Amino acid sequence: MRTFPLLFSLLFIFFIQHHLQAVAELCSTFSCNQHRRDPILFPFWVPDNQTSRCGYPGFGLSCNSAGQTLLPFKPDHLIVQGISYPDQLIWVSDPNHCIPKRVLEFSYSELMPFGYGPYDSAYTFLNCSGPKVDPDQLPGGVSVISCMSGGNYTVVVAFDDVSEAKMRRKCEVVKKVNAAFWWRGMEYGVFPMDMSDVFVQLSWDVPSCVNCMLRGGSCGLVGDSGLEVGCYLPASSGLPKSAKYGLMLGAGIPGFLCIIGLTFYISSRVSARNQNRHYSNTESSPSIFPQPIIITLGLDAPTIESYPKTILGESKRLPKPSDNTCPICLSEYEPKETLRSIPDCNHYFHAECIDEWLRMNATCPLCRNSPQASSALAGS
Incomplete structure (x- = not known):
C-alpha cells in the first residue's frame, strides 16, 4: 500500500510536465x-501547423x-x-510573375486587413x-510590363504625370491605380526596365505591436x-496568462491539496536525491516568442574600397565612350570626378x-551580378 501514494505522485508530476510541454508547443x-x-x-x-490562438484573424499563411x-x-x-x-x-510577389496584373484586379475588400503603404504612389x-516597344526607347519614368503585352501591343506603366503625358500621345490609358510597388534601387530613382516581377508592399494597422517590440517584448492574444x-x-514569466489559467484549471484546488499531502508522505520515505530529481523535472521555462532575427544587406566597407577608382581628367577620356552618365543618379560625368567600377x-x-x-545591396545596379562580399545576405 505504500507504493500507491508514490505512484500517484509520480503520475501527477508527469501530468504537470506534459501540460507544460503542450502549452510550450501550442x-x-x-x-x-x-x-x-x-x-x-x-x-x-x-493554420495547418498552429492553433488559432497563435495568430490574429485574417493573418493566416x-x-x-x-x-x-x-x-x-x-x-x-x-x-x-x-x-x-x-x-x-510585408512584401509579396506573384507566382505567375505578373504582379502588376494582380494589382489591377485587387479590390479594397480583398486587401483587408492589409493596405498599401506607407510608400504608395499613383501608377x-x-x-x-503596334509593334513591340523597345524598353530602351521609352522616356525616363516609364517601364514595360511584358507579362501583360502581346504581339501587336505593349502595356507600359508611367510613374509620374510628366511621363504619363509623354506616353498619352501614342498610347491609350488603361487604368490609374494607387499601389506600393517595390524594387531594389527605387530609393535611388532607378526604374526597372520590366515591371512584371517586382514586389508589392502591404501594411497593417491592427493589431499594432510596434510599441511592444520597441520594449523588447512579443505580442500575443490574451486568454x-x-x-x-x-x-x-x-x-x-515564461508562460502567457492563457497557459497559467489552463494549468490552474487542469490541476484544481483538490489536486493542490493532494500534492501537499503526498509531498510530506514521500519526503519521509524517499531519499533527498530522488526527491530533487523528481522536482527538477517539473521546472520548465519555454520561450514562446523568440526574439526577431536581424538581417543585414549589402557589402562591407573594405570590400567596397577594394573596387578600383578612376578620376576623370587624368586620361582625358571616359572608361567607355558610351559611359557618360551615371546609371544611379542619371547625371553626366564631369572632369575631375571620381568613378568606381565593379570588377x-x-x-x-x-x-x-x-x-x-x-x-545596401550586394548586386550591380545594371546587370544584377552579385560580386564576392563578406557581409552580403539575401534578404528577400
Missing part, C-alpha cells in the same frame, strides 16, 4: 523553410512544397518575400498599339478567447553613388 516557432531563419511570428500564423510562405489571395496565393514586424510591412497603365492583444516581456562586370558609376548602393 505557439512554438514555425517556419515554412527549415533552411532559412525566418520564423513566422504574431500576428501571422499557419500557408506553405507550399518548395518551402515558400504563401499569403492567401484569389485566384492564386501570393509569395511572401519578407516581413518587417517592427514596421508592420498609370497604358496600352500602346483562451477574444481578440485582446497583450505584450509579453522577457522579464516576465566582375566592369560597369562604372559615381564613387559616392555606387558606395551608397553597395552598402
Whole structure:
C-alpha cells in the first residue's frame, strides 16, 4: 500500500510536465523553410501547423512544397518575400510573375486587413498599339510590363504625370491605380526596365505591436478567447496568462491539496536525491516568442574600397565612350570626378553613388551580378 501514494505522485508530476510541454508547443516557432531563419511570428500564423490562438484573424499563411510562405489571395496565393514586424510591412510577389496584373484586379475588400503603404504612389497603365516597344526607347519614368503585352501591343506603366503625358500621345490609358510597388534601387530613382516581377508592399494597422517590440517584448492574444492583444516581456514569466489559467484549471484546488499531502508522505520515505530529481523535472521555462532575427544587406566597407577608382581628367577620356552618365543618379560625368567600377562586370558609376548602393545591396545596379562580399545576405 505504500507504493500507491508514490505512484500517484509520480503520475501527477508527469501530468504537470506534459501540460507544460503542450502549452510550450501550442505557439512554438514555425517556419515554412527549415533552411532559412525566418520564423513566422504574431500576428501571422499557419493554420495547418498552429492553433488559432497563435495568430490574429485574417493573418493566416500557408506553405507550399518548395518551402515558400504563401499569403492567401484569389485566384492564386501570393509569395511572401519578407516581413518587417517592427514596421508592420510585408512584401509579396506573384507566382505567375505578373504582379502588376494582380494589382489591377485587387479590390479594397480583398486587401483587408492589409493596405498599401506607407510608400504608395499613383501608377498609370497604358496600352500602346503596334509593334513591340523597345524598353530602351521609352522616356525616363516609364517601364514595360511584358507579362501583360502581346504581339501587336505593349502595356507600359508611367510613374509620374510628366511621363504619363509623354506616353498619352501614342498610347491609350488603361487604368490609374494607387499601389506600393517595390524594387531594389527605387530609393535611388532607378526604374526597372520590366515591371512584371517586382514586389508589392502591404501594411497593417491592427493589431499594432510596434510599441511592444520597441520594449523588447512579443505580442500575443490574451486568454483562451477574444481578440485582446497583450505584450509579453522577457522579464516576465515564461508562460502567457492563457497557459497559467489552463494549468490552474487542469490541476484544481483538490489536486493542490493532494500534492501537499503526498509531498510530506514521500519526503519521509524517499531519499533527498530522488526527491530533487523528481522536482527538477517539473521546472520548465519555454520561450514562446523568440526574439526577431536581424538581417543585414549589402557589402562591407573594405570590400567596397577594394573596387578600383578612376578620376576623370587624368586620361582625358571616359572608361567607355558610351559611359557618360551615371546609371544611379542619371547625371553626366564631369572632369575631375571620381568613378568606381565593379570588377566582375566592369560597369562604372559615381564613387559616392555606387558606395551608397553597395552598402545596401550586394548586386550591380545594371546587370544584377552579385560580386564576392563578406557581409552580403539575401534578404528577400
